[in-house]
Amino acid sequence: xxxxxxxxxxxxxxxxxxxxxxxxxxxxxxxxxxxxxxxxxxxxxxxxxxxxxxxxxxxxxxxxxxxxxxxxxxxxxxxxxxxxxxxxxxxxxxxxxxxxxxxxxxxxxxxxxx
Amino acid sequence: xxxxxxxxxxxxxxxxxxxxxxxxxxxxxxxxxxxxxxxxxxxxxxxxxxxxxxxxxxxxxxxxxxxxxxxxxxxxxxxxxxxxxxxxxxxxxxxxxxxxxxxxxxxxxx
Numbered sequence: 001x002x003x004x005x006x007x008x009x010x011x012x013x014x015x016x017x018x019x020x021x022x023x024x025x026x027x028x029x030x031x032x033x034x035x036x037x038x039x040x041x042x043x044x045x046x047x048x049x050x051x052x053x054x055x056x057x058x059x060x061x062x063x064x065x066x067x068x069x070x071x072x073x074x075x076x077x078x079x080x081x082x083x084x085x086x087x088x089x090x091x092x093x094x095x096x097x098x099x100x101x102x103x104x105x106x107x108x109x110x111x112x113x114x
Numbered sequence: 115x116x117x118x119x120x121x122x123x124x125x126x127x128x129x130x131x132x133x134x135x136x137x138x139x140x141x142x143x144x145x146x147x148x149x150x151x152x153x154x155x156x157x158x159x160x161x162x163x164x165x166x167x168x169x170x171x172x173x174x175x176x177x178x179x180x181x182x183x184x185x186x187x188x189x190x191x192x193x194x195x196x197x198x199x200x201x202x203x204x205x206x207x208x209x210x211x212x213x214x215x216x217x218x219x220x221x222x223x224x
Contacts (some may be wrong), residue, residue, distance in 0.1 A: 031209060042216035043157070043202065048209055056210055090156050099164060100145040100206030105156025 003027050004106040006091050012112045019078040021109050023091030025071075031094040032074040033058075033103065034066060036087040043090065049074055050096070081113045117141075118203055118215035126221040130192050135218040137203035138185045145206035146186050148177055151217070152199045160188075162206060193222045 003026030045058030092103040149157035163179035
């Protein structure tokens with residue numbers, strides 16, 4: 001199994017509070033991604049990173065920011081959580097060198113915003 | 115951005131039956147990947163197809179890439195309860211365009 005951990009695994013918070021989710025990898029892969037997964041929408045890309053301090057937006061980036069100060073850590077921040085951000089969040093990593101960009105996924109974080 | 119349409123959305127079958135799920139787009143894929151996601155876990159890669167007309171087999175799973183590289187199918191022979199899960203296709207493009215289909219949720223009953 002790829003060495004990817006996410007923390008916390010579960011979180012319940014209130015509307016308007018800031019929330020930070022952490023993704024940690026031990027594989028030294030260049031690329032890291034944050035997705036959210038919702039019924040009826042599948043997996044949607046929020047942000048991704050192609051190196052330390054290098055990040056870019058995905059298709060559903062509004063309301064989210066990310067930071068990558070070390071190769072192994074990719075943080076996703078909800079500055080002011082809303083109920084629409086209740087979801088399961090997955091981190092993924094990739095070398096960027098495999099055919100089709102194979103991604104390895106973490107176990108997910110279930111976030112509930114009340 | 116490429117849109118991937120997966121069908122059917124849900125599929126419930128008995129153990130031993132065969133099934134096929136589909137992934138379609140109006141655009142041409144440079145490559146396509148199939149992932150399986152079990153409840154409470156992240157997706158895991160099953161296969162990558164690259165060449166039009168390509169067929170790949172993984173035990174009882176057969177993956178086919180359309181000749182025009184706009185569609186793909188996954189066929190499972192003699193389904194088992196362990197095949198239960200969400201099957202996702204994903205366009206294997208540039209880093210910001212790694213778009214997934216919404217998936218087919220498969221339930222195989224003993």
